[in-house]
Amino acid sequence: MNHVKKTFRSCVSAAALAALSVPATLIPVQAIAAAPDDAKQLDQAVAALRAIDSMKADFVQTDRSGGSVSGVLTLKRPGKIRFQYQKSAEMLIVGDGxxxxxxxxxxxQVQRWPIKNSPLGALLDPSRDVAKYGKVLQTGNPNVTSIEVRDRSHPEYGVITLIFTRKPSAPGGLELTYWVALDSQNKRTTISLSNQRYGVPVTDNxxxxxxxxxxxRH
Structure with a gap:
């Protein structure tokens, strides 16, 4: 239990400010000229995100040391997200937009952070323009699209890298399979998704x- 708590807090320091790590070797950033179809890939990824009205998925959150916790993710656009962690963690993250x-x-204890100050803003903040701040990272796999989103004028917002896999039945033909976040303190976390269910009933409750x-309390 203590190990789970320690691992969870390590993850959450990035998760609540960032919420999301895989070894960097899994998402190679190559210093090469942009591929001709980068703009097309970026447009497809943005369209896929915007096509998600609601989603539920199982997730595993991992910190850079390899510690992990699991749970269920609920997403409702625009702006709402819930990370329901495993019962032993006794913690919860909710985004209200x-x-x-x-x-x-x-x-x-309860703590709050503005979504706009988090890499998660790329997923949740309607004012964050993924197309404007996104950059395609070459993966070498035509079925995998990697998009790095960062606002260079606000480095304190951190960086999020969204990884999509081609799947015809997913919204926009791309399925968000995991993301990697690096917050302003250089803390990196991964959220890996599985068993994605789209268009499921999700209410404000x-x-x-x-x-x-x-x-x-006073």
Whole structure:
């Protein structure tokens, strides 16, 4: 249990400010001229993201040391996300479109960060233009598209790399399979997705949470 808690907090420091690591060798950034179809790949990735109205998926969150926790992701565009972690973690992350709220039930603490200050803003912030700030990273695999999103005028927002795999049944023909986030403190985390379900019923109640703090707090 203590190991899970320690691992989780290590992940969350990036997850709540970033939320997402795979070894860098899995997403090679090659110093070569942009491929002629980069713009097309970027447009397809953006279209695939915008085509997701709602989604549920299983996830595994891993930090750079290899520690991991699992759970269920719920997404509703625009802006809402829920990371329901395994029961032993006693923690939860919920995004309401404006902020990410990190709830630690074991110590009865709640923390909030603006979504726009997180790499997750590329997924959740309607004002964040993925096409404007995105760059295609060459993977060498025609069935895998890697998009790095960063706002160079705001390095404090961090960097997120979105990895898509071609799948005809997925929205836009591309399935978001994992993402890698590097926050402003250079903490890197991965969220790997599986069992994606699109267009599932998701209501605003799915993004509610119970406040563990004492009611008489000041």
């Amino acid at each position: 404006k902020a990410l709220t990190f709830i630690d039930y074991s110590v009865r 799915d993004f509610r949470w119970t406040d563990p703090r004492p009611r008489n």
